[in-house]
Amino acid sequence: MRSARLFLLAATYFALLMTASPALAQAQVQPSDPWAQAASDIPADSNVRFGLLPNGMQYAVLRNATPAGQASLRLRIDAGALMENEDQKGLAHFMEHMAFNGTTNIPENDLLRILERLGLAFGADTNASTGFDQTLYMLELPRTNDETVDASLRIMREQVSEALMAPDAIDAERGVIEGEERTRNTPQQRVQNAQLALIAPGQRLAHRPLIGDMDIIRTAPRERFVEFYQAYYRPSRATLVAVGDFDVDAMEAKIRGAFESWRPEGAEGPEPDLGVVARRGPETRVLVEPGTQSLVQINWVRAPDMDPDTVAERRENLIRGLGLAVLNRRMGELARGDNPPFLGAGASTSTIADSLSLGTLAAAFNPGGLNRALETIEQEQRRLVEFGITEAELQREITDNRTALQNAVTAAATRSTPALADGLVRAVNDDRVFSSPTTNLELFNATVEGLTPDQVQAAVHPVFEGQGPVVLVTTPVEIPGGEAAVTAVLEASRQTAVSARADEAALEWPYTDFGPPAPPGARAEIADLGVTRIDFPNGVRLFVKPTNFRDNQILVNVRTGIGELALPNDHVTSMALANSVLGPGGTSRLTVDQLTRVLSGRTYSVSAGLATDAFTLGGATRPEDLQLEMQVLTAYLVDPGLRAAPFELARSQIPQQLVQARATPGGVLGRDLGELLASGDKRNATPTAEEVAAMSIEEVRAGVIEGRARGPIDIVMVGDVTVDAAIAAVANTFGALPDRGPQTEPPPGSVVRRFPAPG
Structure with missing residues (x-):
């Protein structure tokens, strides 16, 4: 099941979205093979051994020696919150907890002891997570000797087939889940729940919060856990991924030895009815939630993209992604300019949990800045759809992404083991072929060969079509005029004519000569x-x-x-915002x-x-x-x-950030802990709104130039x-560079950091 296929062209994720070129030979698969490549003209990475046990369990094994002597194991169950019945809400996540609370052959306390003896720390190396459509168990093995691998596979097998779910253990864990719910019940989580309710009315996605229904968490009997476990914890829904510094034949044999005897119990659970995307017209919703970042979204909702993962599908998505990358770069430039219309903005398209596809424009802004932010993202989106992109913009995205893919090819032999394991799991969850960096580059080159700006423009246009648009404004304060006022701003913006983007002036790199090269000394x-x-x-x-x-x-x-050591320790200075200026400037x-x-x-x-x-x-x-x-x-x-624009942008955000920090215990801790642990040293303090208002870019400029000279x-x-x-x-x-001279000496007492006196 595909949870979300994001097509933003961030270079760090780009290689994972690419696969094969039409010229590549098709992978050899059996008709009964459940892997995505069986139904695709895209070949999977030949370094990965994909397999299927007689009981229906899938496995993927890949040798990778970065880091040496270690391995990552992932065991994915193709079931999450969407599979819960009405009386099981929250049990998918609860079941994840119970898998660590004792199995038929491994008592609860022994499981953790075994892992600790093998050098695995709970949380860091042993973890699990539950989503809408999968539950994932993860182990990071510090060694790949027989003892560590055998014990780890045995534990994973026990977790998914032999969990005891003892009534007293369930009762003891109920309070843990309740505590987790309290921790998760943040303004941001409430906003996310509201977003799902708005974009997916009547669909299962809007009614399956991952943490669940607290009444069910408090009262669900053991039989309900067993029902869910037997229905969905089955070999036909399981995939074991093993990546690391080991012999592939030996690891495959160990996986078969650990899991081949697994037989399902009870009736198999049905695939859930996810519902259909509701027909709807334009709609506006304002959600007032103190402690949140002010944000406006324009959403277009469509039926989910369920097309199989093929070369043609990847080509279409790639071209669309190039267009969105241009739009996002334009909006990023606006956010970094003088007097920006928003703090940040972007466009994206995704398919969420096989339930719906979504095209989204979004912008974050400071209170009072809604109208300008909404108008700007609406008009920039229309500018691209109506006038397209320039050849220079297209070639820039092609060049940058080709470079990223080429770098991925040259670094393929030293990729991170945990990242590879996670990538294989994502491919399974998204029903996508896991392909090699070389294949990714070949597809990219085949796709962009002869690609024109008009083709990119045509590919982007459907992102902003569908049911709606559905506008959501989340804000910590009331919006004057409410939803009607927001709708009026959007309608007025649509009546504003836009023009094509002006061509960018040619630039040259000016920093090639810093003086005669210096001969190295000692x-x-x-x-x-x-x-x-x-x-x-x-x-x-x-x-x-x-x-x-x-x-x-x-x-x-x-x-x-000497950095902050040159600053006074008894009051906050403008240099508190230096980090916001040094890089972005x-x-x-x-x-x-x-x-x-x-x-x-x-x-x-x-x-x-x-x-x-x-x-x-x-x-x-x-x-x-x-x-x-x-x-x-x-x-x-x-x-x-040392430009004023990033300084003013950072300064404008702090009052809202201070309000957000007060909304959660973690926020308050993050705001106050540094100064408390330094006994009031103001260099470790979070500035107040009043202190920020008194700051100036001139003071930052003087401090940076003096400090680095x-x-x-x-x-x-x-x-x-x-x-x-x-x-x-x-x-x-x-x-x-000229002679740097001696180091500046810090003021007396500047190097002292004191902890608070005991209380």
Whole structure:
């Protein structure tokens, strides 16, 4: 069952959405094979061994040695809250808890003892989750020796076929579930429930909260648990995923040995009637919920997309995703500009739990900013639908996403084991073929070959069609005029003519010369760490550690100055917002959006911040773009943008964030704990609304420039890099800067951090 297929083109998720090209040979499968590739022209990743036990249980085994000597196990049950009867609401999640509360051959306390003896910590390495359409049990194995693997598979088998569900254990767990319900009952959760009720009226999805009905949780007899367990915890609904540093043949044999004898008990549960998407016209709903972020959504609801996972389907989704990526980039630029119309906005399309498909425009705003936010997202969506996208915009998205896919190919051998296991589970839940990075790239290249902006425009148009539109405004304060006023704003916006987007001016990368390259000075080996230290004449110290943990990735960290130690500890200063300005401010010659435009297709990243004892810069790149990465980081150091727009945006959000923090115990803790643990040190304090109102960008600019102007620079470089390449990249960037001079000394008492006196 597909829970949600999101088609936003974020590069980090993009590779998971791609599969094969038409030129690829079709996978060889048996007609009775339940895996998605059996009904698709997309070949699955040939490194994965997909199997089916005689009892109907599926399994997928993949050898992966990152990290070495470890493994990830996932056992998925194809049943969640949507399978519950009216008198079982909440039992899918409750049943997940009971699987840890004793089985036929493993008493409750012994299960945790076994796991702890094997080195697994409950919560970190042993966990489970329940969704609308699946229940998932997870183990992270610190070793792959026989004892650890055998015990782990035995525990998983017992959980799904031998749970005792003793009446006294059920009664003891009822209070745990009630406590979880209280913790989950946040403003955000109430908003989510309201959203489902609005977009799925009359459908099962709107009436199956994952935590359940508390009356049922408190009173459901054991027989009701057994009924659900026997109906849906069955081998034909189970998939075991094993990824890690092991022999595939041996792991497959162990899975067969542990699960082949599993036989279902009782009658099989039916597939739920999910209902149909209701016919409806335009509708507006305002939900006032103190403690929430102000948000407006325009939703178009359609019947669920149940098309099988094929090359043609993936091509259609890819082209649509490219168009949405352009729209989201446009809205991101608006949010980062001067006097922005919203805090953030975006468009998406998804299929939710096989119940409905949804096209959504959404924007977050500060109280009082609804009208402008609503008008802007409506008009930007229409601008794209009516006038399409430019060739330059299309090529930018193609270039960036091709680069991400190429990087995935080169790093395929060192992918993370837990991430691969989770990816296989998502593929099962979405009824999607799990394909290799090479296949993903081939499909992408075949899809974008000859692709035109007109084709992308045509693919995006259906996202904003369907029942509705259904408008939902969630707000912590009343909206003057209520729903009628919101509807009027939307209707007036629709009458406003829009024009095509202006062409963007051509840009060049200006940061290629920081002075003559510096010859490296002293060099020392730190043998026990595998680190080489190189000192440059200007006070730059480079530490390089080549590793093979991940191919084609280099991580860079830069530190200079003394950070917060230079700030007073008795009052809050404007530097409390420095982190909101340093990264988003770009450089003085290029905004963040101009940076991404001029460097399209290159692999770089930048983070900038003010830490306790240093100003920090960081990023990740690949070997071929290491020189560029160092140019970007150096530009952020010596020519920071420090623009007013991100400062004003951050300052405008804090009053609403402070209100939201008061809405939950966790929010209050996060707001106050830092200052409390530092005995009132204001550098650790969350600023008040009044303190924020008095802040200025000029103070931030002066503090950043002063704090980063002098003192040694430490650069740490780790990953797929040689020492010589690291030296060359630093020599003509940071190493070429003027002499840094001595480190600034912190004010007296600045380095002291005190815990509160005992109470």
